[in-house]
């Protein structure tokens with residue numbers, strides 16, 4: 001299984017630090033006193049029951065919503081102090097229900113992802129073409145986004161988020177960059193789920209830090225390097241997936257009895 005290997009050399013490159021972070025929406029305190037460190041090259045799965053605050057947390061750590069309480073450091077700097085234009089180079093967010101009210105052509109949407117990057121049209125065309133190939137959307141480039149299927153649209157918006165972060169020179173490292181994904185595979189068929197997971201592993205092995213919200217624990221656990229289970233109390237578990245997923249942690253996270261099956265390779269499968 002091609003899991004993110006989270007190379008030893010990258011382990012201490014801290015990217016994002018959360019200190020005493022609370023997430024409050026309306027009158028409800030969703031998450032309380034989160035203390036987390038996200039490092040370069042990690043592929044982190046974020047899971048928890050509906051409404052526990054995963055999407056809200058992602059918007060906060062992406063700098064898209066204000067921080068209710070605590071401290072957020074991005075590359076050692078207070079996230080709130082970093083201008084949006086500068087931040088666009090270092091972090092990209094794919095929202096849970098990405099859509100556009102306008103009938104853009106897919107290629108235009110992908111070009112927009114790189115508007116903050118100075119590069120030649122040829123370079124831009126080449127990078128977009130490469131990502132389109134990797135995420136199997138080449139045949140969709142001239143299509144109107146509003147005519148695509150749910151899974152096709154999801155692959156376009158995932159490609160867009162990645163294109164925002166890719167350096168002009170493909171040999172440059174992705175260390176120092178953060179990709180935040182909110183259920184990026186929820187509409188994908190099995191072939192495209194596997195393809196996306198493999199591409200994400202490849203990007204994290206190049207130094208990109210990926211935080212990926214997912215309800216599909218069995219899909220993501222063989223690929224991610226770390227799994228965080230969230231609930232009202234904060235983090236129920238934060239460890240390698242095979243350690244994070246136990247009958248006890250799952251019961252505390254999802255408030256129901258689930259079974260855990262382990263094979264000889266220590267892969268872990270969660271079943272009802």
Ligand SMILES: Nc1ncnc2c1ncn2[C@@H]1O[C@H](COP(=O)(O)OP(=O)(O)OP(=O)(O)O)[C@@H](O)[C@H]1O
Nearest residue numbers: 025026030048049050051052053054055056057096
């Ligand atoms: N602006 C808001 N005002 C009031 N309540 C909100 C607001 N935004 C979110 N909420 C509530 O906060 C809770 C957490 O929402 P959030 O979208 O973060 O959940 P989630 O963990 O991503 O859930 P899901 O797995 O269903 O995507 C939900 O109960 C939601 O109704």
Ligand SMILES: [Mg+2]
Nearest residue numbers: 054055096182
């Ligand atoms: Mg959500």
